Amino acid sequence: MPRLRLTKNGQPICTVGSDDVWMFSASVWADIWGPESSTLDVSGGSKLRPDGGHDFLIWAMPHDLAAGDSVEFNFEHGATSDPKGVIFKTENPSAPASAKTGASWPPSEVEMLEWESRVAKNAGLTWTFVLNGAAPICVCPDASRQHVSLHLLWNEERHDRLRVSLSKSSLRDIGDRTGGEELLLEYAPLSSRIQVVVGA
Numbered sequence: 001m002p003r004l005r006l007t008k009n010g011q012p013i014c015t016v017g018s019d020d021v022w023m024f025s026a027s028v029w030a031d032i033w034g035p036e037s038s039t040l041d042v043s044g045g046s047k048l049r050p051d052g053g054h055d056f057l058i059w060a061m062p063h064d065l066a067a068g069d070s071v072e073f074n075f076e077h078g079a080t081s082d083p084k085g086v087i088f089k090t091e092n093p094s095a096p097a098s099a100k101t102g103a104s105w106p107p108s109e110v111e112m113l114e115w116e117s118r119v120a121k122n123a124g125l126t127w128t129f130v131l132n133g134a135a136p137i138c139v140c141p142d143a144s145r146q147h148v149s150l151h152l153l154w155n156e157e158r159h160d161r162l163r164v165s166l167s168k169s170s171l172r173d174i175g176d177r178t179g180g181e182e183l184l185l186e187y188a189p190l191s192s193r194i195q196v197v198v199g200a
Helices: 097-099 111-116 173-176
Strands: 002-008 011-017 021-031 038-047 056-063 068-078 124-132 137-139 147-155 161-171 180-187 194-198
Touching: 002 021, 002 038, 002 056, 002 147, 011 021, 011 056, 021 124, 038 124, 068 147, 124 147, 124 180, 137 161, 137 180, 147 173, 147 194, 161 194
Parallel strands: none
Antiparallel strands: 002 011, 002 068, 021 038, 021 147, 038 056, 068 194, 124 137, 124 194, 147 161, 161 180
């Protein structure tokens, strides 16, 4: 069974092992507004209980990244987490999403225009993405598609592969759930290495 080991600038962040979870995901995302250069989230679902339920586990959420940071994801043999994931507990799990965020969803046109008009603090942001030593892919948010994201997803039903998705989307793509622009979608085998370098 596999694990996902993460490092930043050569230093360990965490390792998510399949002994503890039935699925895990790791995401790096950014938009032109910032203020963070980019953000890393790592989470998973604990092993399913007999009733089908599970706990939502967190390893890093959020973990801010700065210009110059290099994050590596190693999908490798192993099964132990280090550290163990922390169970996420909401203050009021039954509250609707709009009550928790203070905004309507999908956002109204007025809200969308307000969000789109914010100052672009990350206007010069660039990512360099490399999968298994292939040619680097340069990714930049822009005025038309303001959000960039890398999403890694694993579950125990397909335990020997990791779904790797790199995309750009606009606020309107996200609001409409239309997906945006897919730059890469691959299923990476064990012993794969993914790297993102944040530039500005």
